[in-house]
Amino acid sequence: MIFEGKVHKYGRDVDTDVIIPARYLTTSDPAELASHAMEDIDAEFVKRVEPGDIIVADDNFGCGSSREHAPVALKASGVSVVVAASFARIFYRNAINVGLPIVVCPEAAREALGGDLLKVDAVAGVIENVTRGTRFEAEPFPPFMQQLIERGGLLPYVRARLEEEQAAAGKTAADAPAGTEGDS
Amino acid sequence: MASTIAEKILARAAGLAEVHPGQIVEATVDLALANDVTGPLAIDEFEKAGFERVYDPSRVALVCDHFTPNKDIKSAGQVKRVRDFARAHGIDKFWEVGRVGIEHALLPELGLIAPGDLVVGADSHTCTYGALAAFGTGIGSTDFAAAMAWGRTWLRVPESMKFVYRGRPSRWVTGKDLILDTIGRIGVDGALYRAMEFTGEAIDVMGMDGRLTMANMAIEAGGKAGIVGHDETTAKYLASRPEGSRARTAGEVFVSDPDAEYADVLEIDASAVPLTVAVPHLPANSRPAAHLTDIEIDQVVIGSCTNGRLCDLQQAAAILRGRSVHPRVRLIILPGTQQVCLDAAADGTMQTLIEAGAAFSTPTCGPCLGGHMGILAAGERAVSTTNRNFVGRMGDVTSEVYLASPYVAAASAVAGHIATPDMVCTDGKT
Numbered sequence: 001m002i003f004e005g006k007v008h009k010y011g012r013d014v015d016t017d018v019i020i021p022a023r024y025l026t027t028s029d030p031a032e033l034a035s036h037a038m039e040d041i042d043a044e045f046v047k048r049v050e051p052g053d054i055i056v057a058d059d060n061f062g063c064g065s066s067r068e069h070a071p072v073a074l075k076a077s078g079v080s081v082v083v084a085a086s087f088a089r090i091f092y093r094n095a096i097n098v099g100l101p102i103v104v105c106p107e108a109a110r111e112a113l114g115g116d117l118l119k120v121d122a123v124a125g126v127i128e129n130v131t132r133g134t135r136f137e138a139e140p141f142p143p144f145m146q147q148l149i150e151r152g153g154l155l156p157y158v159r160a161r162l163e164e165e166q167a168a169a170g171k172t173a174a175d176a177p178a179g180t181e182g183d184s
Numbered sequence: 185m186a187s188t189i190a191e192k193i194l195a196r197a198a199g200l201a202e203v204h205p206g207q208i209v210e211a212t213v214d215l216a217l218a219n220d221v222t223g224p225l226a227i228d229e230f231e232k233a234g235f236e237r238v239y240d241p242s243r244v245a246l247v248c249d250h251f252t253p254n255k256d257i258k259s260a261g262q263v264k265r266v267r268d269f270a271r272a273h274g275i276d277k278f279w280e281v282g283r284v285g286i287e288h289a290l291l292p293e294l295g296l297i298a299p300g301d302l303v304v305g306a307d308s309h310t311c312t313y314g315a316l317a318a319f320g321t322g323i324g325s326t327d328f329a330a331a332m333a334w335g336r337t338w339l340r341v342p343e344s345m346k347f348v349y350r351g352r353p354s355r356w357v358t359g360k361d362l363i364l365d366t367i368g369r370i371g372v373d374g375a376l377y378r379a380m381e382f383t384g385e386a387i388d389v390m391g392m393d394g395r396l397t398m399a400n401m402a403i404e405a406g407g408k409a410g411i412v413g414h415d416e417t418t419a420k421y422l423a424s425r426p427e428g429s430r431a432r433t434a435g436e437v438f439v440s441d442p443d444a445e446y447a448d449v450l451e452i453d454a455s456a457v458p459l460t461v462a463v464p465h466l467p468a469n470s471r472p473a474a475h476l477t478d479i480e481i482d483q484v485v486i487g488s489c490t491n492g493r494l495c496d497l498q499q500a501a502a503i504l505r506g507r508s509v510h511p512r513v514r515l516i517i518l519p520g521t522q523q524v525c526l527d528a529a530a531d532g533t534m535q536t537l538i539e540a541g542a543a544f545s546t547p548t549c550g551p552c553l554g555g556h557m558g559i560l561a562a563g564e565r566a567v568s569t570t571n572r573n574f575v576g577r578m579g580d581v582t583s584e585v586y587l588a589s590p591y592v593a594a595a596s597a598v599a600g601h602i603a604t605p606d607m608v609c610t611d612g613k614t
Contacts, residue, residue, distance in 0.1 A: 013372050013373070013466060015572075015574045015575075017553070017554075017572065017574040017575070017576060017577050018574060018575055018576065021554065021576055022221075022250075022553040022554045022555055022577075023554055023555070025221045025250075025251075026251065026256065026258035026259045026261075026262060027258060028224050028225040028228055040575050040576040040581050041575065059373060060372060060373040060376065060406065063372055063373065063406065064308065064403075064572060064574060065308050065553070065572075066222060066305075066306055066307055066308040066310075066322040066323060066324050067221065067222065067324075068222065068225055068306075068324035068325040068326060069221075069225065072225075086373065086376065088373070088376065088406060089376065089377050089406070089408060090308060090322050090323065090324055093323065093324055093327055094324035094325075094326065094327075097324060097326035097327060098326065142208070142340075144208045144338070153326075154326055154327065154330050155229060155230075155232075155233035155235075155326065155329060155330055155333070156233065158233075158330045158333055158334045159233060159234065159235070159333075161334065162333065162334060
């Protein structure tokens with residue numbers, strides 16, 4: 001997962017209400033949501049954004065509402081990855097769950113300016129600011145999150161877990177033939 | 185090992201003897217909830233992933249409260265999607281308009297939350313349930329879909345932060361003022377990924393309504409949960425829930441050990457906390473209300489999941505009794521539930537508010553998130569007892585929301601500008 005794109009830079013505490021205002025939450029259609037992405041903080045964003053572009057922001061990106069429509073809207077708008085100094089926790093979970101790559105790196109986030117060209121290796125956690133000739137290492141994902149990502153996301157993970165459990169339950173039942181309960 | 189209440193609840197839910205901050209656990213969910221905004225997306229994901237059944241329909245609640253009564257054709261379609269799913273999967277915790285309420289007011293009122301429960305909700309204010317000595321936390325739609333399919337969720341055990349409120353609050357100062365003041369001290373990410381535990385004399389003497397308000401706003405400091413330990417007030421509230429309800433028949437009582445470890449302990453002199461208002465555009469921009477009295481307003485909203493319980497409406501009525509809403513101001517009351525409406529009708533609160541010039545709405549999240557029933561035009565200002573004052577939250581991007589308590593909101597409605605109760609109750613009557 002290596003992304004190269006132009007930076008759209010924002011400050012701290014970018015909330016999910018400005019990422020996708022609630023007046024558009026009468027749909028879950030990604031393309032429709034994308035047409036209003038960032039509307040209340042940057043009305044020109046949807047006109048400017050190009051496939052592969054990168055959002056860079058300061059601390060607490062995605063604070064506020066739990067609406068998963070926020071990372072869905074960003075992903076469908078063409079944003080390839082979000083680099084921030086930190087993320088609000090529900091947005092962090094949601095981004096991983098909808099497959100929007102996110103990278104935590106305060107140094108890279110604070111240095112980059114709008115229009116910079118960034119190269120982000122979201123797996124290795126390496127961020128190169130091509131415009132400024134700088135290179136940063138991001139915080140790695142916790143091992144559990146890596147496992148989730150490797151297994152295709154949360155729902156495929158849960159499916160596999162349920163299937164494993166059902167298989168194990170079936171095996172236990174088969175191992176204990178009728179009439180043997182209570183013998184021990 | 186000494187543990188905090190958050191750690192004890194998560195250990196119980198995960199079936200472990202103890203857990204430590206930073207540990208990832210798989211925990212059994214006692215109740216998972218979603219609404220008409222987050223539910224449809226979750227149902228899409230549930231079905232796309234090929235799940236055929238809900239793990240335990242009795243542990244799922246679908247509360248269509250955001251854009252209801254349906255504000256337009258699209259929102260009607262979203263509610264229908266949720267209703268059809270509830271019927272198809274035997275989820276009986278679904279309520280039609282007329283019985284539905286604002287989720288975080290309705291579920292505790294019906295006794296669906298027991299102490300020690302783990303509640304996850306596709307709504308960020310799920311942290312409200314911490315007031316009942318439970319662990320409630322917000323998740324997204326996909327996480328909710330997973331909880332429906334699996335009956336479990338994964339969680340990172342949070343560090344806990346202890347807030348000790350010394351002394352008793354001054355007259356008119358409520359839980360809303362304490363939590364706005366606290367968020368102002370620590371910032372909108374001051375409790376990021378952490379459980380906020382509210383303790384001290386001011387909490388001990390606070391009623392359940394105030395505690396629900398405080399826990400509700402933990403998310404506005406980035407908190408994963410806002411919790412009050414179990415005490416007599418908790419027990420009394422739970423005992424008054426409907427007979428046979430989960431609140432009366434289930435649950436486990438937890439309090440933090442005295443020597444539990446906290447990432448941070450903040451001591452706050454509650455007696456010195458002023459009537460507090462959070463100015464645009466962050467809940468952390470808290471200021472004394474008395475410093476803002478030159479700010480003229482167009483609308484006042486009293487209600488929501490934060491301050492839409494009977495006690496909140498009674499506080500508003502105490503200020504508005506025998507007074508009138510300023511001619512230039514629109515006052516909208518958003519009761520949390522139908523029971524709140526009935527109680528407010530029975531004790532005269534509703535009549536007082538309507539006689540003063542208020543519009544009494546049906547329960548809905550409505551204008552809190554800029555949905556419907558009171559949207560702000562360009563440049564308009566509102567004082568609101570809701571929870572967020574982000575850019576464009578209640579309407580146009582140039583409109584402004586000032587967060588406050590029901591007392592301050594009601595006083596402001598009378599004055600036509602931000603006001604304290606003492607400024608309008610000059611005749612000594614409250």
